[in-house]
Amino acid sequence: MSDSPSDSKRQRFTDWAGQSEDAPELMAAATVVLLRDTPGGLETLMMLRSPKLSFVGGMWVFPGGRVDDGDYPPGRPDDVLAASRAAAVREAAEEADLVIDTGDLVPYSHWVPPTTINKRFATWFFLAPAPVGSVTVDGGEIKEHAWWRPDDTLARHKAGEIELVPPTFITLMELAEHPTVGRALAAARGRAHDIPHYATHIALDGGVPVSLWHGDAGYDTHDASAPGPRHRLTLSEGGWQFERT
Numbered sequence: 509m510s511d512s513p514s515d516s517k518r519q520r521f522t523d524w525a526g527q528s529e530d531a532p533e534l535m536a537a538a539t540v541v542l543l544r545d546t547p548g549g550l551e552t553l554m555m556l557r558s559p560k561l562s563f564v565g566g567m568w569v570f571p572g573g574r575v576d577d578g579d580y581p582p583g584r585p586d587d588v589l590a591a592s593r594a595a596a597v598r599e600a601a602e603e604a605d606l607v608i609d610t611g612d613l614v615p616y617s618h619w620v621p622p623t624t625i626n627k628r629f630a631t632w633f634f635l636a637p638a639p640v641g642s643v644t645v646d647g648g649e650i651k652e653h654a655w656w657r658p659d660d661t662l663a664r665h666k667a668g669e670i671e672l673v674p675p676t677f678i679t680l681m682e683l684a685e686h687p688t689v690g691r692a693l694a695a696a697r698g699r700a701h702d703i704p705h706y707a708t709h710i711a712l713d714g715g716v717p718v719s720l721w722h723g724d725a726g727y728d729t730h731d732a733s734a735p736g737p738r739h740r741l742t743l744s745e746g747g748w749q750f751e752r753t
Contacts, residue, residue: 531623537631538592539572540600540613541679543689544638549657550689552680553638555603555645556652556670563627568654568661568670570679571606573599574629589615592632600636604653605644612636614696619675620707633679635696637689658684666747674708674719674741681750717743723752 542553552570559566572595579594581587593610600606613634620630643653656664658680664670665677672680686692709720713732718740720727725736732740738751 532626532628534620534628534630536575536588536592536595537573537629538575538595538599539570539631539633539675540596540608541570541616541633541635541683542600542604542606542608542638543635543683543692544655545689546655546657549687550683550692551655551657552661552683553604553643554654554656554661555650556654558649558651561649563629564673566671567673567676569673569676570633571600571603572596572631573603589632593634596632596634596636603645603650606639606641608636608639614693615700615703616696617675617679617703618705620705622708622710624710631675633675635693637693675706677741677748678706678750713742716745719743 544551544553554568555571557565557567557569575588575591575595576598579591579598581590581594584590593613596613597608597610600608613636616633616635618630618632621628645651645653661670661672661680662677662684665672683692686695706721709727709730711718711720711726711730711732716732718726718732720730720732721739723737723739725738726732726734727739732742738753740751742749742751
């Protein structure tokens with residue numbers, strides 16, 4: 509699958525290449541991918557972050573945010589997964605005015621960004637069926653919202669109409685394989701004992717930024733040109749290319 513990022517976006521990823529010995533501390537965060545069935549197929553709720561925000565400003569994302577101290581269960585200050593569930597529910601209410609239940613959340617993936625990013629969030633992604641109700645946004649941190657089929661969102665990105673980050677892109681690419689919410693949730697539950705964990709490294713291959721994950725031949729050395737197995741997303745000017753061997 510391919511996609512075409514803007515010049516500014518490519519530069520952002522280029523700036524994130526390499527390693528930093530003075531990486532910002534990781535903060536726990538949560539994202540909830542809300543799903544609904546329509547006659548045209550499965551749709552996900554997408555939110556446009558204000559371009560004024562320092563962290564992924566101007567990007568289309570799923571609802572989510574940082575885990576607060578109050579999200580941790582009483583007497584369980586180290587239960588990050590439970591706190592992330594609570595944060596996902598809270599963020600859905602704060603950003604979209606939607607009430608969801610923690611019991612509906614299905615853990616889907618876990619993402620850790622490169623050491624070079626100015627704000628680093630270790631983020632749990634959850635899937636959940638969208639509740640009944642209308643979405644409203646505050647017009648501040650979140651500027652717009654839309655319900656789009658994953659393929660349509662990726663097509664908008666390919667056309668340069670919107671910007672995404674790799675975790676969102678990969679999630680949409682996977683969800684595009686499922687025609688219904690039930691199928692998507694069943695697939696997520698089926699990998700409950702093998703939830704993907706992505707600790708991202710970004711390297712340059714001939715000046716082109718490449719997101720590398722565990723299993724890629726260049727992952728440990730940050731050498732995108734290393735021959736061997738591939739588990740990467742190449743952010744080339746001609747289109748984003750995902751490879752996994």
